[in-house]
């Protein structure tokens with residue numbers, strides 16, 4: 001299957017990175033696009049790098065790909081300003097679009113149909129073509145504006161999947177909490193996987209990715 005994965009500048013860059021590694025490891029093809037804010041947050045949260053411009057966007061993307069882009073599937077890196085690529089058009093089919101993590105800014109832009117970059121456009125295309133769109137939204141607390149935007153995109157056909165891991169499987173570490181959200185994301189995309197454990201069985205201890 002082929003998916004478009006957008007990374008935006010909400011906290012929780014690891015959710016998107018781990019989604020990438022799971023999809024590629026499972027043999028799926030991924031069109032990957034990161035906003036400048038996504039790379040800034042990823043650099044800080046995942047690699048403890050200083051603010052831009054000290055570290056260039058492409059250096060952070062290289063780190064992400066090296067650590068999370070390995071598998072039998074492929075990764076096609078697409079720039080956020082490239083509105084000529086296949087993901088900007090409804091005629092080129094993808095099996096799903098996922099934005100993880102999804103900032104409130106990107107959520108608002110999608111809700112208003114006023115997209116400025118490829119991530120917004122890919123989401124817009126998914127909605128108009130009635131394809132799967134999963135938004136792993138992250139912010140807390142939520143304002144009325146955020147909630148209204150979530151309702152708008154849900155009514156338009158998107159799935160809002162808050163980055164809110166459950167604790168009922170008795171997770172034994174941060175990796176299990178991350179994979180809880182990633183597993184729910186893959187479920188929504190219709191991807192078979194073995195992440196997570198069934199209800200009532202403690203998740204095995206794994207290293208933080």
Ligand SMILES: Cc1cc2nc3c(=O)[nH]c(=O)nc-3n(C[C@H](O)[C@H](O)[C@H](O)COP(=O)(O)O)c2cc1C
Nearest residue numbers: 008009010011035037038041103104105106138139
């Ligand atoms: C360290 C850091 C953490 C952030 N966390 C969030 C967040 O959890 N949710 C959110 O909506 N925005 C968050 N932001 C703000 C977004 O990055 C900002 O609104 C940005 O313009 C989003 O742009 P994008 O949607 O194009 O990536 C954070 C910013 C920084 C620097």
